[in-house]
Amino acid sequence: MTTALHCDPRLDLLLERVVDVPPELVWAAWTEPEHVKKWFTPAPWKTVDCEIDLRPGGIFRTVMRSPEGQEINNVGCLLEIVPNRKLVWTVALQPGYRPGNPTFDVPIFTAMILMEAYGKGTKYTALAMHKDEDSRNAHDRMGFRDGWGKALDQLVAHAKTM
Amino acid sequence: MTTALHCDPRLDLLLERVVDVPPELVWAAWTEPEHVKKWFTPAPWKTVDCEIDLRPGGIFRTVMRSPEGQEINNVGCLLEIVPNRKLVWTVALQPGYRPGNPTFDVPIFTAMILMEAYGKGTKYTALAMHKDEDSRNAHDRMGFRDGWGKALDQLVAHAKTM
Numbered sequence: 250m251t252t253a254l255h256c257d258p259r260l261d262l263l264l265e266r267v268v269d270v271p272p273e274l275v276w277a278a279w280t281e282p283e284h285v286k287k288w289f290t291p292a293p294w295k296t297v298d299c300e301i302d303l304r305p306g307g308i309f310r311t312v313m314r315s316p317e318g319q320e321i322n323n324v325g326c327l328l329e330i331v332p333n334r335k336l337v338w339t340v341a342l343q344p345g346y347r348p349g350n351p352t353f354d355v356p357i358f359t360a361m362i363l364m365e366a367y368g369k370g371t372k373y374t375a376l377a378m379h380k381d382e383d384s385r386n387a388h389d390r391m392g393f394r395d396g397w398g399k400a401l402d403q404l405v406a407h408a409k410t411m
Numbered sequence: 412m413t414t415a416l417h418c419d420p421r422l423d424l425l426l427e428r429v430v431d432v433p434p435e436l437v438w439a440a441w442t443e444p445e446h447v448k449k450w451f452t453p454a455p456w457k458t459v460d461c462e463i464d465l466r467p468g469g470i471f472r473t474v475m476r477s478p479e480g481q482e483i484n485n486v487g488c489l490l491e492i493v494p495n496r497k498l499v500w501t502v503a504l505q506p507g508y509r510p511g512n513p514t515f516d517v518p519i520f521t522a523m524i525l526m527e528a529y530g531k532g533t534k535y536t537a538l539a540m541h542k543d544e545d546s547r548n549a550h551d552r553m554g555f556r557d558g559w560g561k562a563l564d565q566l567v568a569h570a571k572t573m
Contacts, residue, residue: 341510348503348542
């Protein structure tokens with residue numbers, strides 16, 4: 250299978266990195282709620298709940314909690330599921346493909362997570378696609394790069410314990 | 412395969428009808444551009460162009476033209492493709508799953524088209540899902556029921572010539 254990556258730098262935010270855990274563990278970390286809760290939200294926030302119905306149209310929901318107890322409930326819709334290779338979800342749709350806006354104040358985006366065996370590790374790609382430059386830039390200012398990078402560090406650290 | 416239909420009357424518009432052409436012809440009429448051009452837009456408008464990349468994330472584009480020559484270019488994203496059973500597409504996403512707004516002034520919706528063998532014909536279901544009651548009601552006032560019903564009449568008439 251070939252997974253073509255169409256990245257438009259004006260509209261997209263991209264994180265690419267080689268990590269030293271295999272694709273199967275990265276996949277499990279992304280698709281099993283018990284694992285997602287261990288890494289998804291950059292510390293000192295925590296992921297206190299997660300719900301995943303792993304099929305096209307299924308729910309991808311996380312609840313993030315700040316040290317002060319503020320909670321953010323984030324509901325998205327899964328779009329494409331290729332085990333150990335590709336996971337796509339969006340906050341532009343609610344579960345069941347119903348149009349909807351994110352439940353918190355984030356620019357609307359679709360996330361495409363790609364993983365590819367690379368030696369004993371994984372070439373990991375996370376792409377966030379936006380409808381226009383304003384959305385992309387707002388997401389950038391919110392700290393996409395640091396946030397998703399730090400979350401990936403947490404994913405790798407957790408995967409090594411799995 | 413079971414295709415569950417989740418319809419919320421406050422948010423959705425629904426067309427259900429039994430038609431006297433088999434699911435395979437309804438499917439072909441919906442998924443092959445040469446056929447779509449024959450029925451998709453209620454007369455006296457015409458469908459003058461159509462582009463379909465029949466895979467999840469692929470384009471579903473139609474161009475409608477009024478008798479006076481006004482053209483409307485409608486671009487959506489295919490989500491789920493189950494031959495002879497189920498077709499799902501949305502105008503909340505552009506091809507490749509990028510968030511985006513419709514290219515013309517229509518409430519944002521996701522369409523789910525279901526077909527099921529019924530005697531020698533098809534039980535046909537078209538569901539338009541919206542994010543809120545305002546969108547649903549605006550789509551209703553634009554003539555969803557008459558428009559989609561008239562298009563279905565055209566689909567059936569065309570399918571009988573296929």
